[in-house]
Amino acid sequence: MLKIENLSKSFGGVAATNDVSVNFPKGSLSAVIGPNGAGKTTFFNLITGAFKPDAGRILLDGEDIAGLSPPEIVRRGIGRAFQIARIFPTMTVREAILCAVQAHTRQHTVMARRFPLAETEDRAAHVMNLVGLTPKAHALSRNLSHGDQKLLDIALALVLEPRVLLLDEPTAGMGPEERWAMIDTVHRMWEQERMTLIFIEHDMSIVFKIAQRITVLSYGRVLAEGTPEEIRRHPEVIKAYLGDEFEAAHA
Amino acid sequence: MGGRSSLARDCLIAIVAFLVLAALPYFFPSRGFSDFIVRLAAFGIFATSLNILVGYSGMESFGHGLYFGLGCYTFALIMQRFGVPIPVAFLLTIAVSVVVALAVGAICVNLSEIYFAFLTLAFQMLLHSLIIAWTPITGGDTGLTGGIPRPAFLGIRLDDYYHLYLFSAGLLVVCLLAMHHIVQSPFGYTLRMIRDNASRAPFLGVSVFRLRLMSYVIAGAFGAVGGIIMSLFVSGAFPDFAYWTISGEAIFMIMLGGITVFLGPIVGTAIFLLLNDVVTKLTHHYGIFLGAVILLFALGFRKGVLDFIADRWRDRRQSALTAESRTGTGSAGQEAKSAAAGE
Numbered sequence: 064m065l066k067i068e069n070l071s072k073s074f075g076g077v078a079a080t081n082d083v084s085v086n087f088p089k090g091s092l093s094a095v096i097g098p099n100g101a102g103k104t105t106f107f108n109l110i111t112g113a114f115k116p117d118a119g120r121i122l123l124d125g126e127d128i129a130g131l132s133p134p135e136i137v138r139r140g141i142g143r144a145f146q147i148a149r150i151f152p153t154m155t156v157r158e159a160i161l162c163a164v165q166a167h168t169r170q171h172t173v174m175a176r177r178f179p180l181a182e183t184e185d186r187a188a189h190v191m192n193l194v195g196l197t198p199k200a201h202a203l204s205r206n207l208s209h210g211d212q213k214l215l216d217i218a219l220a221l222v223l224e225p226r227v228l229l230l231d232e233p234t235a236g237m238g239p240e241e242r243w244a245m246i247d248t249v250h251r252m253w254e255q256e257r258m259t260l261i262f263i264e265h266d267m268s269i270v271f272k273i274a275q276r277i278t279v280l281s282y283g284r285v286l287a288e289g290t291p292e293e294i295r296r297h298p299e300v301i302k303a304y305l306g307d308e309f310e311a312a313h314a
Numbered sequence: 315m316g317g318r319s320s321l322a323r324d325c326l327i328a329i330v331a332f333l334v335l336a337a338l339p340y341f342f343p344s345r346g347f348s349d350f351i352v353r354l355a356a357f358g359i360f361a362t363s364l365n366i367l368v369g370y371s372g373m374e375s376f377g378h379g380l381y382f383g384l385g386c387y388t389f390a391l392i393m394q395r396f397g398v399p400i401p402v403a404f405l406l407t408i409a410v411s412v413v414v415a416l417a418v419g420a421i422c423v424n425l426s427e428i429y430f431a432f433l434t435l436a437f438q439m440l441l442h443s444l445i446i447a448w449t450p451i452t453g454g455d456t457g458l459t460g461g462i463p464r465p466a467f468l469g470i471r472l473d474d475y476y477h478l479y480l481f482s483a484g485l486l487v488v489c490l491l492a493m494h495h496i497v498q499s500p501f502g503y504t505l506r507m508i509r510d511n512a513s514r515a516p517f518l519g520v521s522v523f524r525l526r527l528m529s530y531v532i533a534g535a536f537g538a539v540g541g542i543i544m545s546l547f548v549s550g551a552f553p554d555f556a557y558w559t560i561s562g563e564a565i566f567m568i569m570l571g572g573i574t575v576f577l578g579p580i581v582g583t584a585i586f587l588l589l590n591d592v593v594t595k596l597t598h599h600y601g602i603f604l605g606a607v608i609l610l611f612a613l614g615f616r617k618g619v620l621d622f623i624a625d626r627w628r629d630r631r632q633s634a635l636t637a638e639s640r641t642g643t644g645s646a647g648q649e650a651k652s653a654a655a656g657e
């Protein structure tokens with residue numbers, strides 16, 4: 064599905080991503096973890112075209128997408144939500160999602176008709192329902208709570224019917240209860256939409272509970288990759304990241 | 315259907331507005347009044363076209379006067395030199411503006427805010443310098459004088475003052491209708507996305523450059539229509555119409571009237587022209603007075619007149635909707651919502 068081969072990117076001599084190779088199987092739910100500055104977000108930025116890689120290949124169903132622009136990559140089926148929700152503050156939830164739908168169906172430059180296009184309404188309603196924002200459809204995006212803004216950000220990405228969805232810390236800045244509600248939503252949406260989902264997360268209890276596969280990054284390199292069970296017992300991961308207490312607690 | 319307003323409704327409003335404008339001279343026969351409406355048409359179309367950039371696309375152009383001046387000079391020159399029918403000159407002028415806007419826009423639209431503002435201003439001053447320097451063609455700093463021929467077309471005789479008045483009022487209504495339709499279209503909403511968050515839009519598959527360029531060209535074309543009306547009104551073209559102050563005045567107009575409401579720039583233009591007419595009669599220190607008014611708006615209201623009213627209205631509607639959802643009136647709430655959305 065999504066295969067990363069020898070991906071590298073440096074910023075002024077610092078290797079943010081260094082010879083990274085990972086394979087994300089079709090329909091899998093994978094987590095990317097690692098200490099701050101490990102290069103997790105850079106890794107997402109490379110996959111989505113925000114940065115151009117210095118070397119390496121990004122194969123989406125066999126096609127190399129490395130170096131394409133964000134809109135081109137989006138159109139090939141990779142969606143993304145951001146660590147800090149990036150939304151459209153003056154639009155209502157419904158308007159923003161309808162806008163995303165019409166961009167996805169390549170109707171966003173239509174001038175002869177009025178917004179919203181009737182044929183985009185079903186998809187928008189479906190996505191709002193999927194993330195649970197239907198009751199807030201008419202609220203201005205800037206008035207939403209932090210958690211709802213993150214949901215809206217994810218909803219915008221979902222509109223594109225992505226084959227691969229990248230979520231950068233979906234629970235960042237949330238309280239414990241909100242956090243699990245978000246993870247339930249993410250998990251439900253992964254099951255319903257049958258996509259390949261990759262998320263970055265700092266909360267290890269979440270990661271080990273829902274991820275099928277875990278990739279550990281450290282200093283831009285892949286430190287380890289495997290099932291939660293394998294990662295939990297990986298000596299280098301424990302040393303570099305999880306710590307001995309973690310091992311004791313989860314033993 | 316489904317939108318805030320339908321095209322059919324807009325057309326109806328446009329027809330009523332035109333009929334009212336057409337009847338007004340019978341009630342206010344003074345020449346000053348009809349002059350006011352013609353100037354309102356020229357500057358109103360111009361200011362509204364600038365607001366497509368500032369208000370809807372988030373592109374603060376300081377050089378929009380380029381298209382006002384270009385429209386004015388191109389139209390006057392074509393009419394003086396080639397004696398073509400007015401509709402032909404009109405369309406040629408729009409075509410020239412589109413070509414210039416494509417070239418200038420391709421260079422400017424992806425620049426960050428301050429560079430966009432100043433580079434657009436630089437291009438406008440380039441046109442102004444060209445007009446001043448190229449005396450054999452443009453008449454230099456005395457402008458294009460000697461009047462412009464106005465052959466009749468489709469029964470419209472623009473050398474008749476009432477016909478010119480109707481022509482200007484008609485263009486005002488048609489251009490506003492067209493621009494309103496554009497900002498209410500899927501394209502218009504994509505512009506709002508870019509204005510709100512230009513870095514997010516590409517991840518939804520939107521080419522920001524292309525959309526911004528389209529917006530810039532559309533605004534330029536409508537801006538030129540304002541220039542055409544002005545050229546007919548003064549029967550010529552003058553370098554002041556391409557000077558940077560024209561751009562500044564258009565920014566004043568949209569600030570006075572409001573940038574979040576479609577008709578804001580028209581209201582702002584009316585206020586600006588009234589201030590201009592009244593104050594210049596009373597005092598020579600026009601600038602001080604106007605500056606004070608702008609300060610009042612910028613520091614007092616912190617927004618234009620229609621923005622202010624629209625915010626109040628939106629707050630009220632929002633609290634009504636919230637109250638409704640609290641009491642949980644299902645279908646009744648939905649109906650009220652539809653009614654509020656003008657469906």
